Amino acid sequence: MREASESLGRGELAIRLPVDAHDELAALARVLNSMAENLQQKLTELQAERDLSQAVIGNLSEGVALLGSDLTIRHANDRFWALVGADRPSGAMIPRLASARQPHLEEIVRQAVRQGLALRREAALYVDERREYEITVLPIRESPEAGDWLLTIRDLKPERTMANLRREFVANVSHELKTPLTSIRGYAETLLQGGLEDEGNRSRFVETIHAQAVRLEALVEDLLELADLERPDAALEIKDWNFAEIAREMASAFEEVAERRGLELQLDAPRDLHARVDRNRIEVAMRNLLDNAIKYTDAGSVKVTVRAEDGDVRVSITDTGRGISPEHLPRVFERFYRVDLGRSRAFGGTGLGLSIVKHAIELHGGRVGVVSTPGAGTTFWFEVPANSPKADAGPRNGLS
Numbered sequence: 001m002r003e004a005s006e007s008l009g010r011g012e013l014a015i016r017l018p019v020d021a022h023d024e025l026a027a028l029a030r031v032l033n034s035m036a037e038n039l040q041q042k043l044t045e046l047q048a049e050r051d052l053s054q055a056v057i058g059n060l061s062e063g064v065a066l067l068g069s070d071l072t073i074r075h076a077n078d079r080f081w082a083l084v085g086a087d088r089p090s091g092a093m094i095p096r097l098a099s100a101r102q103p104h105l106e107e108i109v110r111q112a113v114r115q116g117l118a119l120r121r122e123a124a125l126y127v128d129e130r131r132e133y134e135i136t137v138l139p140i141r142e143s144p145e146a147g148d149w150l151l152t153i154r155d156l157k158p159e160r161t162m163a164n165l166r167r168e169f170v171a172n173v174s175h176e177l178k179t180p181l182t183s184i185r186g187y188a189e190t191l192l193q194g195g196l197e198d199e200g201n202r203s204r205f206v207e208t209i210h211a212q213a214v215r216l217e218a219l220v221e222d223l224l225e226l227a228d229l230e231r232p233d234a235a236l237e238i239k240d241w242n243f244a245e246i247a248r249e250m251a252s253a254f255e256e257v258a259e260r261r262g263l264e265l266q267l268d269a270p271r272d273l274h275a276r277v278d279r280n281r282i283e284v285a286m287r288n289l290l291d292n293a294i295k296y297t298d299a300g301s302v303k304v305t306v307r308a309e310d311g312d313v314r315v316s317i318t319d320t321g322r323g324i325s326p327e328h329l330p331r332v333f334e335r336f337y338r339v340d341l342g343r344s345r346a347f348g349g350t351g352l353g354l355s356i357v358k359h360a361i362e363l364h365g366g367r368v369g370v371v372s373t374p375g376a377g378t379t380f381w382f383e384v385p386a387n388s389p390k391a392d393a394g395p396r397n398g399l400s
């Protein structure tokens with residue numbers, strides 16, 4: 001019993017005493033055994049809790065370090081070491097904040113410790129390049145060793161990029177709205193200042209006002225569509241559809257326009273190809289791609305191909321149009337990006353069509369792409385999973 005107690009004292013909690021009697025010593029042995037068992041269970045629970053906390057801290061996008069007031073690093077996650085651009089010191093020695101080699105950061109912590117107050121600062125750290133961070137230093141009152149500090153480093157780049165994109169978007173929208181509005185106002189004023197009596201021109205003025213109002217309407221419709229697709233809670237109405245049928249109906253809806261432009265519209269789709277998709281969103285994507293293919297093709301054909309491929313449905317829309325030169329290709333899915341502004345305007349384009357396509361497809365957990373040979377033609381394609389689409393997958397890159 002003494003040996004067993006000594007082992008327990010050394011932390012060997014797996015030890016158990018054999019109990020084969022009913023006297024007082026055996027009762028004591030039973031107490032020791034149950035104590036060892038309880039301790040072992042508590043220890044396992046504590047270890048699990050510690051692992052969980054470490055997993056949470058380890059996976060934070062912020063760099064986090066627990067510091068003593070003497071600026072020793074008692075604990076830091078991997079992200080902290082990555083952000084300061086230093087290796088986590090190995091060995092038993094407790095590292096100091098100085099080993100992160102970021103004097104600016106050290107100064108901020110020193111200031112907080114000196115004042116005994118929480119501190120938040122925006123500061124640049126240099127690793128490979130200069131980058132802006134939000135640095136927070138908080139005293140931890142609950143800490144058993146009074147005087148511990150929590151240092152958090154948050155990368156400001158994603159937030160700044162989003163803010164810039166938003167600003168750019170608002171500027172673009174305002175510009176796009178302003179052009180037709182200026183034109184409408186100009187022609188309306190001309191009409192008011194005597195233009196109504198100008199029999200030769202007045203109907204032309206009214207036609208221009210009408211055309212510009214139609215353009216405004218298209219722009220507002222596309223903006224609403226985009227806003228709807230970008231809502232964080234944008235829901236998909238997923239149902240089982242014969243995808244080939246959707247493609248057939250979309251193609252036939254465009255037959256007349258294609259014919260008017262002297263283009264041949266072809267469809268190559270299996271009879272029956274079922275997929276679980278949001279029909280409205282798929283139609284929006286196909287409508288925009290077909291509309292573009294016809295708009296940007298002067299002669300030849302537009303072909304819609306639908307195929308089942310490794311659990312995906314793949315749709316390609318190939319035209320024999322002017323094509324898109326390689327430098328523009330990576331950007332055509334961006335909002336308001338136009339290769340040929342004049343032509344886009346002439347056909348009532350808003351510059352938003354392809355970004356609507358991209359969002360509608362990505363909401364399905366799918367992908368979009370384009371290949372083009374200038375002067376020969378372009379193929380825009382998209383793929384969506386035929387089954388169990390990720391209805392909850394938001395747009396992957398919210399502001400493109």
Ligand code: ADP
Nearest residue numbers: 292293296338339340344349350351352353354
């Ligand atoms: P838009 O309303 O201007 O058509 P989109 O977002 O639909 O806007 O397309 C962006 C730009 O990509 C267009 O302005 C056009 O220059 C180019 N583009 C799109 N589809 C085609 C195509 N099939 N062939 C050639 N250029 C195209």
